[in-house]
Amino acid sequence: MALMQAENLLQQVNRKTLILKDVNLTIDRGDVLVIIGPTGAGKTTLIRLLDLLDYPSGGRIVFDGVDVTRSRGRRLAARRRIAYVQQKPIVFSMNVHDNVACGLRFRHQKTQIVREKVKSALDLVGLAGYEKRDARTLSGGETQRVAIARALVTDPELLLLDEPTANLDPVSTSKIEEVLADIIRSGRTTLLMSTHDMKQGQRLARRVGVLMNGELVQVGPKDEIFERPNGKVAGFLGVKT
Amino acid sequence: MSELWDSIVKAVDLLVSLDREVYEIAWRALWIAAISSSISFFVISLPLGSLIHFNNFPGKTLLISLIQTLFSLPAVAVGLIVFVLFSRAGPLGVMGLLFTPKVMIIGQIILVTPVTLGLVISALRGVDKAVPETATALGANRFQVSIVTIREAKFAVILALVMGFARAISEVGVSIMVGGNIDGYTRTLTTAISLETAKGEIELSLALGFILIFIALVANVALFWLQHKKV
Numbered sequence: 001m002a003l004m005q006a007e008n009l010l011q012q013v014n015r016k017t018l019i020l021k022d023v024n025l026t027i028d029r030g031d032v033l034v035i036i037g038p039t040g041a042g043k044t045t046l047i048r049l050l051d052l053l054d055y056p057s058g059g060r061i062v063f064d065g066v067d068v069t070r071s072r073g074r075r076l077a078a079r080r081r082i083a084y085v086q087q088k089p090i091v092f093s094m095n096v097h098d099n100v101a102c103g104l105r106f107r108h109q110k111t112q113i114v115r116e117k118v119k120s121a122l123d124l125v126g127l128a129g130y131e132k133r134d135a136r137t138l139s140g141g142e143t144q145r146v147a148i149a150r151a152l153v154t155d156p157e158l159l160l161l162d163e164p165t166a167n168l169d170p171v172s173t174s175k176i177e178e179v180l181a182d183i184i185r186s187g188r189t190t191l192l193m194s195t196h197d198m199k200q201g202q203r204l205a206r207r208v209g210v211l212m213n214g215e216l217v218q219v220g221p222k223d224e225i226f227e228r229p230n231g232k233v234a235g236f237l238g239v240k241t
Numbered sequence: 242m243s244e245l246w247d248s249i250v251k252a253v254d255l256l257v258s259l260d261r262e263v264y265e266i267a268w269r270a271l272w273i274a275a276i277s278s279s280i281s282f283f284v285i286s287l288p289l290g291s292l293i294h295f296n297n298f299p300g301k302t303l304l305i306s307l308i309q310t311l312f313s314l315p316a317v318a319v320g321l322i323v324f325v326l327f328s329r330a331g332p333l334g335v336m337g338l339l340f341t342p343k344v345m346i347i348g349q350i351i352l353v354t355p356v357t358l359g360l361v362i363s364a365l366r367g368v369d370k371a372v373p374e375t376a377t378a379l380g381a382n383r384f385q386v387s388i389v390t391i392r393e394a395k396f397a398v399i400l401a402l403v404m405g406f407a408r409a410i411s412e413v414g415v416s417i418m419v420g421g422n423i424d425g426y427t428r429t430l431t432t433a434i435s436l437e438t439a440k441g442e443i444e445l446s447l448a449l450g451f452i453l454i455f456i457a458l459v460a461n462v463a464l465f466w467l468q469h470k471k472v
Contacts, residue, residue: 051378080380090371093393102389103379154380 001065002026003158003190010058011045019045021214027192032184034205035194042214043194047162051084083156087163089147091135099135099146103154121149125179141172148179161193180204202226212236252447267452270429273342274410277349282357282402290361291387305362311355316414323348323419340421348415357405364397365390396468403464407457
């Protein structure tokens with residue numbers, strides 16, 4: 001059974017502009033799906049809908065066989081099995097440990113378990129020893145790694161990342177990519193990531209979806225997308241067909 | 242000029258000699274204002290302010306404007322309304338609360354709540370929208386989202402409590418109208434200052450005035466300390 005399905009998803013603003021047009025997407029357990037597309041294609045809108053932060057204007061979202069499109073209770077239950085790393089994550093006015101522990105505390109986990117899981121998540125993102133640091137004093141790359149640790153600490157079944165390296169310098173980008181590659185190798189979660197960096201998409205993805213102007217124009221294994229793109233995608237990738 | 246100086250010296254003497262009457266009045270004013278501002282802040286303004294901030298409903302902007310307009314609610318007008326409500330012929334007269342500290346607390350809560358509520362809403366509006374959104378994405382329920390947001394606005398939220406306390410301890414209209422300024426029972430700093438000044442007892446008024454200023458200073462220092470405290 002698919003872990004998450006988006007069926008005929010529509011998102012509209014001001015009752016006129018369609019940001020997402022009839023998007024159909026299936027994410028299976030263990031999938032590593034990278035959504036690529038130009039800036040303004042609707043990648044963030046799609047990920048926010050899949051994280052159940054916004055309500056779609058039309059269509060249906062099914063998580064693990066349950067329709068989570070509207071019901072508030074079901075959405076919260078599903079959201080607690082998903083994690084989302086924003087493009088520009090914010091940290092709360094707390095130290096690094098407490099920031100990473102937030103999701104666990106929302107789930108009423110015991111103190112000892114919180115301590116162990118936070119330590120292990122900080123180790124994974126290379127921030128061991130940062131526990132007591134004021135999270136607001138961290139660099140952009142470190143903040144992004146805190147956000148990834150904060151997402152991973154809850155052992156999500158689905159990890160959503162929205163252009164996690166978009167505003168970072170090459171060194172920080174490379175560190176984040178290493179962390180993501182480790183996560184993918186470990187197979188601990190299903191991953192959906194958006195990026196406008198096609199090379200990054202190629203490096204990390206197993207499957208690729210191309211979102212252009214609110215439409216998911218092609219989805220498939222990465223070799224298929226990059227070697228046999230359809231007409232619209234070929235134009236975006238700069239590939240001659 | 243020397244008369245004023247003599248009054249100041251005598252006022253300081255009353256404070257230094259720990260004059261029983263002075264400190265009794267000060268203590269009463271302090272606990273009445275502390276209770277009324279705490280009830281207003283913790284019981285009414287924090288939950289109601291969160292409810293108003295986190296929900297969208299028709300007339301929300303109008304309601305917030307109304308609350309802000311009530312910041313300058315005249316204490317005497319509140320005193321008069323509470324007096325009418327609790328006077329023997331009034332709808333709540335059977336409770337027999339008029340001229341007691343309890344009705345002074347009720348009056349002060351009515352007076353202070355627009356201030357604490359308005360400032361709590363402003364404090365929450367000042368928080369980056371990404372804060373509640375991040376908490377939601379991390380699996381927080383609506384109550385947990387409110388707590389995280391309040392925590393992020395803690396300095397501005399604490400300011401609401403301090404301002405509420407300052408409004409309560411410095412008001413005279415409600416206390417004098419519904420408390421009656423009864424010696425040893427409902428007399429507070431502001432009502433005593435008003436009465437003693439009218440009687441020409443400047444020394445006692447000044448001593449009480451110094452205490453009032455000192456309390457305001459302590460409240461502000463506490464706020465400053467909290468605002469500069471690390472994570």
